Amino acid sequence: MPVARELTNLSLSYGGDNVLALAEITAKLKDYNIGLMGASTSVYANRMGGFAGSVKDYQSVLMEYRQAVASNSPMKAAIKQKAHTAFQKMQIQFNNELKVVSGQVKARRGTPLTNANRATNIARSSRNVVKLNVANQIQASNLVKLSKQAKFLGNGLAVIDFGGRVGNIHNSYQAGGNWERDMFIESSSFAASAIAGSLAVKAGLAILMVATPVGWVGLVVGGLAVAGAAATTLIVFNNAVKNKSGDLYDDIMKGISAL
Amino acid sequence: MNIGDLIFATCMGGFFLCMVLYVFFGQITVRKLRKNPATKDKLGLELTSGWDILNVAGALSSPEWLRDRFSTSRFSGLTANYQLLYENTSKFDRVLARVFWFFYVVPVVLMLIFIVLNSFGLFE
Numbered sequence: 001m002p003v004a005r006e007l008t009n010l011s012l013s014y015g016g017d018n019v020l021a022l023a024e025i026t027a028k029l030k031d032y033n034i035g036l037m038g039a040s041t042s043v044y045a046n047r048m049g050g051f052a053g054s055v056k057d058y059q060s061v062l063m064e065y066r067q068a069v070a071s072n073s074p075m076k077a078a079i080k081q082k083a084h085t086a087f088q089k090m091q092i093q094f095n096n097e098l099k100v101v102s103g104q105v106k107a108r109r110g111t112p113l114t115n116a117n118r119a120t121n122i123a124r125s126s127r128n129v130v131k132l133n134v135a136n137q138i139q140a141s142n143l144v145k146l147s148k149q150a151k152f153l154g155n156g157l158a159v160i161d162f163g164g165r166v167g168n169i170h171n172s173y174q175a176g177g178n179w180e181r182d183m184f185i186e187s188s189s190f191a192a193s194a195i196a197g198s199l200a201v202k203a204g205l206a207i208l209m210v211a212t213p214v215g216w217v218g219l220v221v222g223g224l225a226v227a228g229a230a231a232t233t234l235i236v237f238n239n240a241v242k243n244k245s246g247d248l249y250d251d252i253m254k255g256i257s258a259l
Numbered sequence: 260m261n262i263g264d265l266i267f268a269t270c271m272g273g274f275f276l277c278m279v280l281y282v283f284f285g286q287i288t289v290r291k292l293r294k295n296p297a298t299k300d301k302l303g304l305e306l307t308s309g310w311d312i313l314n315v316a317g318a319l320s321s322p323e324w325l326r327d328r329f330s331t332s333r334f335s336g337l338t339a340n341y342q343l344l345y346e347n348t349s350k351f352d353r354v355l356a357r358v359f360w361f362f363y364v365v366p367v368v369l370m371l372i373f374i375v376l377n378s379f380g381l382f383e
Contacts, residue, residue: 199364202313209329240370240377241271251264
């Protein structure tokens, strides 16, 4: 089962909550029978949003720790522990992103993003607080490199979608139906919705680039809007082509037999 | 066969041509660019395998004012770098890119118009 293997690969490399998100999206894919691109961008936006959120959490705990040290609060140790926990959570969930983001930094002692001890030390001493601004560090890094993961996921979803369609054709074949006609319908609607969906994503990204939304929230909202528009286009095209292409097949067959 | 069926069939023919051209353009031009160390990291965001083919074709087909807008954007890395592409492609590649882009965009737009008109019951 190539689909099952693909799913296993995806879950192995994406960890807990992302697999749930993926499962939800696969369920939706089955409902609407939609294709690939829109869904892959929405997963991408979700994951990027989650990553940004987790970095922000980490950063705010670090700032809290700094405050606690400055005011010599009795909660110091507890907050330090909290910072380490936030760091660990971020490490586990977004290991790949962190590697990409901190890959260019060659500091021997590490940065707050790669080393929680270093972060809490910087927070405790009165040194430059700018170093603790880890979220900006990520924002500045090369976003495009992260798309390697999106590519993996996009391919996986394409496999899942195509698997479902082949299943429909096979059912029709086993039931003694007109499976050639069903194959024409399934493959033409897959092609049409993939082409239209990819164009919708491209157009959406173009608008996103021209509009240049500010900050992470804008980017995530923009990404979701692109994904939503693409998914809508996919559904609309898929339905339209599914409805019409059966007739087209009949016309073509009639034309061929008239020759 | 009414006019609606004709438009639909034209779109489907366009989609088919688009897929054929996608493969040709990918194999002839983008494959070369992927191997070229000067361009291989500049082909833009890759959401699924082969997305760079769309990026290259789009970059080679978009008008100058849009390219200028894109290149000043913070997210300019999402598209392919036009200047580098221009330096590393032949005239034939660029014509092929535009032909492919035409067959990528026009059938989708035509189909969109068809779907909208059809939803108003114009082709019943």
